[in-house]
Amino acid sequence: MADRMTPEQRHRCMSRIRGRDTKPELVVRRWLWRQGFRYRLYVKTLPGRPDIVMRKWRTVVFVNGCFWHGHECQKHRPATNADFWREKIERNRERDARNQALLQAAGWHVIVIWECQLNAKNRAETLRELDVTLSRIVLQASGVYPMRYHTPDEGQTPIAAEAAVSYDHKTSTGE
Numbered sequence: 685m686a687d688r689m690t691p692e693q694r695h696r697c698m699s700r701i702r703g704r705d706t707k708p709e710l711v712v713r714r715w716l717w718r719q720g721f722r723y724r725l726y727v728k729t730l731p732g733r734p735d736i737v738m739r740k741w742r743t744v745v746f747v748n749g750c751f752w753h754g755h756e757c758q759k760h761r762p763a764t765n766a767d768f769w770r771e772k773i774e775r776n777r778e779r780d781a782r783n784q785a786l787l788q789a790a791g792w793h794v795i796v797i798w799e800c801q802l803n804a805k806n807r808a809e810t811l812r813e814l815d816v817t818l819s820r821i822v823l824q825a826s827g828v829y830p831m832r833y834h835t836p837d838e839g840q841t842p843i844a845a846e847a848a849v850s851y852d853h854k855t856s857t858g859e
């Protein structure tokens with residue numbers, strides 16, 4: 685990212701790390717809606733105010749901007765005040781990790797989708813992987829597909845950070 689923003693613009697950006705209704709978010713929301721998933725947005729009572737919350741499936745989705753959340757795809761840092769921004773972004777990453785850990789400890793599935801995974805080139809593949817991840821969650825909650833049967837070969841999918849906790853407790857609120 686080129687360092688073209690004025691300090692005021694930067695400040696506005698930083699004051700709201702998690703934007704609302706960004707284009708990548710809309711891509712995910714439209715897709716979810718078409719698949720029949722229902723959700724709430726920006727639930728303040730959950731750690732990190734997740735962008736998308738599917739309470740029925742005890743699943744939250746964060747759609748992260750690559751720059752502010754420090755995705756590995758970001759090779760360029762602002763040329764001016766490089767240390768300042770590196771520190772800011774590092775703090776964002778730490779906060780993201782902390783919030784995800786809190787959610788997972790409370791039994792939520794946490795899915796993270798990065799902005800760059802929703803660009804024209806990667807979008808179809810990302811949504812296909814999201815489909816697989818959510819299918820597993822739904823089947824697991826239905827008791828058809830116990831977690832232990834698919835954990836060993838599941839691996840780390842690019843879009844999903846699955847909780848490393850057992851889901852014996854409250855897999856679904858049944859709402």
Ligand SMILES: [Zn+2]
Pocket residue numbers: 750755756757758798799800801
């Ligand atoms: Zn990225």
